[in-house]
Amino acid sequence: MSAGGAFGGNRGVSPVPPEKGVFPLDHMHLCDQAKREYLNCLKTSGHQSEKCRHFSKLYLECRMEKNLMAKQDMSELGFVKESDREASEEKITERIGN
Secondary structure, three states: OOOOOOOOOOOOOOOOOOOOOOOOOOOOOOOHHHHHHHHHHHHHOOOOHHHHHHHHHHHHHHHHHOOOOOOOOHHHHOOOOHHHHHHHHHHHHHHHHO
């Protein structure tokens, strides 16, 4: 028999916080509307997630507002402001043109 017991594990080890990306489930369905809109968008777009990024952003914002995940700047989650996106697209177009 191990020292920790069959189901107890090692009780002397302190708990470790979850890794980034692990967050509580929405048991109270606080963000169901945003989730449904995102999933519907995926279905209608043939699962092309790029076309549904705005719904994804709304869902993540809802989760942050309801404390279902840590609050972060959207740029850390891969979202950029529209003005920044347009500026980077213009730079790419200029490089291609030269």
